Amino acid sequence: MSDPADPAGDQRPRKRVRNYGAGRVALLEAAVRVVARGGLRKLTYRAVAQEAGVTHGLVVHHFGSRDALIEETVTHAIRSSLSVSVLGLGGDGAADFATGLVQMVEAGPDLQAFQYELLLEARRRPELLPHLRALYEEYFETTRGELSRLLPGPPGRGLSRLVFAALEGLVLHQLVFGEREVTEEALTELRELLRALAGESVEHREPGEPEESGGSGEPGEG
Structure with a gap:
């Protein structure tokens, strides 16, 4: 059964990625890494899913919209920054x-x-x-x-x-x-x-x- 988030008929081989965990915090940390490398414009469901080693659908499930993903990533990064200052x-x-x-x-x-x-x-x-x-x-x-x-x-x-x-x-x-x-x-x-x-x-x-x-x-x- 194909991933419903992928285009129909896309049978290209998938790149293996390291699984950092499927929890919300793990996804937020993956989002921080994505932004650190490519800027906020590169922050997408698919980029976070690939970085965290999870499915696109799981990221959608946790955040619901890209705006929510951005908002929560920013909040998470701010809390983390203050804790390590x-x-x-x-x-x-x-x-x-x-x-x-x-x-x-x-x-x-x-x-x-x-x-x-x-x-x-x-x-x-x-x-x-x-x-x-x-x-x-x-x-x-x-x-x-x-x-x-x-x-x-x-x-x-x-x-x-x-x-x-x-x-x-x-x-x-x-x-x-x-x-x-x-x-x-x-x-x-x-x-x-x-x-x-x-x-x-x-x-x-x-x-x-x-x-x-x-x-x-x-x-x-x-």
């Missing part, structure tokens, strides 16, 4: 700001790429803006909270946005170019700037030289 982890000082950023990108490149695709698509689909704004307002607020904790006075909106934009740009560049070590160097410089703003003593280091961790900094300790 390195902001708001509450380190001891500026030296701990955004630790784990490099690892976050390496662990979930598709999720990060999805957000950039969503940013571009929102220029063409204004209905996506409320979802996107909700995500970024959360990021902005968390950045403001972290800076408030690190700096002697409340940070202005411009400073909070500047710091977040630096982090977002580093994520994008690591996604595109790799160069983990460059990201680490840039984060070191950003932390030095925050330490200076916080009034912490800053020792000069050559570019790329790692920050010291632990110890009181007294001579002879190591």
Whole structure:
């Protein structure tokens, strides 16, 4: 019996695909991967079904319409992004700001790429803006909270946005170019700037030289 979602008489051999699971979350994660590779315009029932290794009809059963598929994929990606964000982890000082950023990108490149695709698509689909704004307002607020904790006075909106934009740009560049070590160097410089703003003593280091961790900094300790 043929799949009712396929054109009648289509007997072409099917490509074997890996089955990631038929549950709703598995389908949403497959949808994120589809968008990360091809943009939101490539998000179709058939593309998700092939990525997840399930039938076209099962994706239709779970979501009912392409608009619902897009809506739920965006919501799922936003929740996932917030859960893995390195902001708001509450380190001891500026030296701990955004630790784990490099690892976050390496662990979930598709999720990060999805957000950039969503940013571009929102220029063409204004209905996506409320979802996107909700995500970024959360990021902005968390950045403001972290800076408030690190700096002697409340940070202005411009400073909070500047710091977040630096982090977002580093994520994008690591996604595109790799160069983990460059990201680490840039984060070191950003932390030095925050330490200076916080009034912490800053020792000069050559570019790329790692920050010291632990110890009181007294001579002879190591």
